[in-house]
Amino acid sequence: xxxxxxxxxxxxxxxxxxxxxxxxxxxxxxxxxxxxxxxxxxxxxxxxxxxxxxxxxxxxxxxxxxxxxxxxxxxxxxxxxxxxxxxxxxxxxxxxxxxxxxxxxxxxxxxxxxxxxxxxxxxxxxxxxxxxxxxxxxxxxxxxxxxxxxxxxxxxxxxxxxxxxxxxxxxxxxxxxxxxxxxxxxxxxxxxxxxxxxxx
Amino acid sequence: xxxxxxxxxxxxxxxxxxxxxxxxxxxxxxxxxxxxxxxxxxxxxxxxxxxxxxxxxxxxxxxxxxxxxxxxxxxxxxxxxxxxxxxxxxxxxxxxxxxxxxxxxxxxxxxxxxxxxxxxxxxxxxxxxxxxxxxxxxxxxxxxxxxxxxxxxxxxxxxxxxxxxxxxxxxxxxxxxxxxxxxxxxxxxxxxxxxxxxxx
Amino acid sequence: xxxxxxxxxxxxxxxxxxxxxxxxxxxxxxxxxxxxxxxxxxxxxxxxxxxxxxxxxxxxxxxxxxxxxxxxxxxxxxxxxxxxxxxxxxxxxxxxxxxxxxxxxxxxxxxxxxxxxxxxxxxxxxxxxxxxxxxxxxxxxxxxxxxxxxxxxxxxxxxxxxxxxxxxxxxxxxxxxxxxxxxxxxxxxxxxxxxxxxxx
Amino acid sequence: xxxxxxxxxxxxxxxxxxxxxxxxxxxxxxxxxxxxxxxxxxxxxxxxxxxxxxxxxxxxxxxxxxxxxxxxxxxxxxxxxxxxxxxxxxxxxxxxxxxxxxxxxxxxxxxxxxxxxxxxxxxxxxxxxxxxxxxxxxxxxxxxxxxxxxxxxxxxxxxxxxxxxxxxxxxxxxxxxxxxxxxxxxxxxxxxxxxxxxxx
DNA sequence: TATGAATGAGGGTTCATTCAT
DNA sequence: GATGAATGAACCCTCATTCAT
Numbered sequence: 001x002x003x004x005x006x007x008x009x010x011x012x013x014x015x016x017x018x019x020x021x022x023x024x025x026x027x028x029x030x031x032x033x034x035x036x037x038x039x040x041x042x043x044x045x046x047x048x049x050x051x052x053x054x055x056x057x058x059x060x061x062x063x064x065x066x067x068x069x070x071x072x073x074x075x076x077x078x079x080x081x082x083x084x085x086x087x088x089x090x091x092x093x094x095x096x097x098x099x100x101x102x103x104x105x106x107x108x109x110x111x112x113x114x115x116x117x118x119x120x121x122x123x124x125x126x127x128x129x130x131x132x133x134x135x136x137x138x139x140x141x142x143x144x145x146x147x148x149x150x151x152x153x154x155x156x157x158x159x160x161x162x163x164x165x166x167x168x169x170x171x172x173x174x175x176x177x178x179x180x181x182x183x184x185x186x187x188x189x190x191x192x193x194x195x196x197x198x199x200x
Numbered sequence: 201x202x203x204x205x206x207x208x209x210x211x212x213x214x215x216x217x218x219x220x221x222x223x224x225x226x227x228x229x230x231x232x233x234x235x236x237x238x239x240x241x242x243x244x245x246x247x248x249x250x251x252x253x254x255x256x257x258x259x260x261x262x263x264x265x266x267x268x269x270x271x272x273x274x275x276x277x278x279x280x281x282x283x284x285x286x287x288x289x290x291x292x293x294x295x296x297x298x299x300x301x302x303x304x305x306x307x308x309x310x311x312x313x314x315x316x317x318x319x320x321x322x323x324x325x326x327x328x329x330x331x332x333x334x335x336x337x338x339x340x341x342x343x344x345x346x347x348x349x350x351x352x353x354x355x356x357x358x359x360x361x362x363x364x365x366x367x368x369x370x371x372x373x374x375x376x377x378x379x380x381x382x383x384x385x386x387x388x389x390x391x392x393x394x395x396x397x398x399x400x
Numbered sequence: 401x402x403x404x405x406x407x408x409x410x411x412x413x414x415x416x417x418x419x420x421x422x423x424x425x426x427x428x429x430x431x432x433x434x435x436x437x438x439x440x441x442x443x444x445x446x447x448x449x450x451x452x453x454x455x456x457x458x459x460x461x462x463x464x465x466x467x468x469x470x471x472x473x474x475x476x477x478x479x480x481x482x483x484x485x486x487x488x489x490x491x492x493x494x495x496x497x498x499x500x501x502x503x504x505x506x507x508x509x510x511x512x513x514x515x516x517x518x519x520x521x522x523x524x525x526x527x528x529x530x531x532x533x534x535x536x537x538x539x540x541x542x543x544x545x546x547x548x549x550x551x552x553x554x555x556x557x558x559x560x561x562x563x564x565x566x567x568x569x570x571x572x573x574x575x576x577x578x579x580x581x582x583x584x585x586x587x588x589x590x591x592x593x594x595x596x597x598x599x600x
Numbered sequence: 601x602x603x604x605x606x607x608x609x610x611x612x613x614x615x616x617x618x619x620x621x622x623x624x625x626x627x628x629x630x631x632x633x634x635x636x637x638x639x640x641x642x643x644x645x646x647x648x649x650x651x652x653x654x655x656x657x658x659x660x661x662x663x664x665x666x667x668x669x670x671x672x673x674x675x676x677x678x679x680x681x682x683x684x685x686x687x688x689x690x691x692x693x694x695x696x697x698x699x700x701x702x703x704x705x706x707x708x709x710x711x712x713x714x715x716x717x718x719x720x721x722x723x724x725x726x727x728x729x730x731x732x733x734x735x736x737x738x739x740x741x742x743x744x745x746x747x748x749x750x751x752x753x754x755x756x757x758x759x760x761x762x763x764x765x766x767x768x769x770x771x772x773x774x775x776x777x778x779x780x781x782x783x784x785x786x787x788x789x790x791x792x793x794x795x796x797x798x799x800x
Numbered sequence: 801t802a803t804g805a806a807t808g809a810g811g812g813t814t815c816a817t818t819c820a821t
Numbered sequence: 822g823a824t825g826a827a828t829g830a831a832c833c834c835t836c837a838t839t840c841a842t
Binding site: 653654 | 826
């Protein structure tokens with residue numbers, strides 16, 4: 001005889017043997033991070049988000065800190081590939097600028113990456129393990145950019161993008177794409193003087 | 201017979217009638233924010249840091265959210281003046297660059313501002329009130345910069361600084377001041393091509 | 401409008417301002433210790449036993465270990481006075497033996513002291529703070545006995561009593577009072593050879 | 601792709617077909633009992649101590665209570681033989697006293713027995729099954745002693761030893777062997793009046 | 801005005817036990 | 822036979838907030 005369903009409408013969860021449950025928990029943790037930030041990372045929130053019993057989270061992760069660390073690691077891995085893929089078809093400086101402008105004035109899907117990135121950066125301020133992770137991520141991002149701009153300009157460009165993305169996340173009256181384009185274009189190629197689309 | 205002490209470490213303190221206690225509490229809250237981030241903002245932590253009884257915090261602030269908001273407001277106000285003052289003696293582009301390089305490769309006192317700034321930015325992502333505060337801060341910062349660079353370049357410079365400060369906070373092997381100087385110099389004056397100290 | 405009573409029949413507890421609640425919690429903890437042993441010392445058990453909300457226990461005691469330590473300290477203090485009082489009217493060796501036999505073949509009220517004493521001894525094995533407490537208790541007990549027997553015999557007598565009390569607690573077929581009396585009498589006065597009531 | 605490890609430290613161990621694993625688990629449980637007391641008896645602790653997978657403990661024992669009971673039973677059996685063997689070469693009262701003094705002022709190996717004995721006694725207070733076990737142990741111990749002292753004195757001697765061992769376990773400034781010897785000698789032979797080594 | 805006692809929700813974590821493999 | 826994934830209860834403790842004094 002099966003146990004009765006609880007009264008509160010939540011269906012019984014008979015799910016035993018669920019492979020890659022661990023990965024699903026990590027994805028749920030990233031969802032929570034986007035919506036609530038690091039304060040939202042609790043066993044109970046993550047479990048509810050992953051539609052998994054509480055004990056399942058504590059079973060797979062020895063501590064919340066470890067869960068958070070692995071979630072961030074998963075993000076960096078996934079986002080690293082995505083980021084590199086953005087530049088796959090880029091041949092000219094103009095195309096590079098196009099991609100970067102899209103990066104800043106991003107779609108909702110970019111919003112997620114941006115928020116997670118900043119959460120990681122802030123968490124890394126006080127966690128050496130996360131600091132190493134963030135450093136690796138920054139390095140690989142700059143390597144991607146450096147293929148187009150050279151090493152030094154890549155660092156500069158990366159910092160500019162970081163700041164612009166943060167501002168874009170926060171601003172209520174979004175700066176026009178044109179202003180963003182100009183700023184990026186000048187950084188990608190300092191000889192650019194005009195604010196409009198580079199024609200040469 | 202003396203009344204029993206509570207179990208936590210809060211000792212008995214006979215300080216009655218303490219003007220500007222409210223301000224001291226806010227400063228303590230900022231200290232906590234620097235050291236532990238927004239998760240550390242609890243009545244007990246702040247009270248202990250301010251060396252003030254627990255009830256004093258709840259008495260002066262209707263809720264924790266309000267305490268945090270006022271603490272951030274105090275920070276923006278203080279930091280705004282400080283920031284403007286940094287540029288008081290600046291006359292040439294070279295001097296501007298000097299000040300900005302110092303801003304990025306900051307002393308420990310700058311560390312505090314940088315951390316609080318990022319804490320504010322991240323908290324503002326999910327709190328409309330803080331978002332307005334952060335927006336005002338960004339605007340006034342850019343106005344200061346714009347006195348030297350014009351409006352558009354100020355926004356670009358501000359974003360660059362933001363990104364470089366974050367990277368400087370996180371990196372383990374700090375990038376040389378020279379690289380920072382070059383990046384800033386090129387942004388301040390796009391005609392700069394060399395990486396070394398600008399001579400005029 | 402008062403909040404409604406909970407559905408499970410437990411009456412609402414409007415009790416604010418309850419002085420010597422801390423002492424009541426400690427007494428409840430001792431009750432729990434008697435009934436369930438150290439494993440039963442949980443915030444919830446003690447709170448329920450003291451008819452006090454859970455938060456009240458955590459408020460008054462910084463940790464469970466501290467609660468347990470203070471409870472044992474309270475027991476030692478109370479029991480110390482009781483123990484000394486047992487010998488107030490003792491004038492002769494025979495009266496001393498009478499009191500000690502009663503101590504071993506104790507009433508239910510003695511059961512409590514015996515169990516708490518052994519719980520303390522065992523807990524003290526692994527807790528230096530409790531070890532000091534237990535040592536002090538043993539010392540003061542032996543001082544009381546020494547007033548009748550001298551220092552060395554007091555130690556011997558104390559050990560014998562300890563062992564007999566433990567056996568009395570455990571045995572299913574209780575040894576007769578006569579056997580206990582004989583054993584004690586021989587220890588109190590080694591010249592005693594017979595097993596029956598000392599007449600001299 | 602390897603299956604994920606659980607979050608706790610239990611590593612993968614390829615030991616299949618391990619006879620007398622059950623006995624090894626019981627010995628591990630006794631080790632845990634000595635070090636942490638009955639609260640430490642958990643499936644995980646015992647499994648880790650025995651270097652055995654978690655499931656192995658639940659497989660061999662229907663419940664934790666049963667595991668504990670069997671561990672105590674194993675202790676009583678082993679310790680019973682050991683205890684009897686202590687008296688194998690005893691011929692005179694003086695030799696008997698020597699053995700008993702060693703029993704109280706024991707080496708580390710005796711420490712283990714003493715702690716386990718008291719753990720058993722206290723656990724038996726609240727568990728009828730263990731009470732029977734403890735009663736049997738006490739009986740057989742007294743039978744060994746009775747071969748030298750007679751039935752009544754054996755019970756008295758056993759109680760004295762029990763108390764002295766407990767005191768010896770707890771005391772920080774260990775009572776001298778001489779005092780212990782005197783106490784035992786007087787109990788073994790009430791005609792003994794002097795405190796020093798009995799010469800006949 | 802100012803304080804600290806009081807409360808209950810919710811936090812991280814450990815655990816005995818069940819069960820599919 | 823043997824194992825480890827899975828589950829939910831219960832653990833200790835921290836906390837925001839309320840309120841009597």
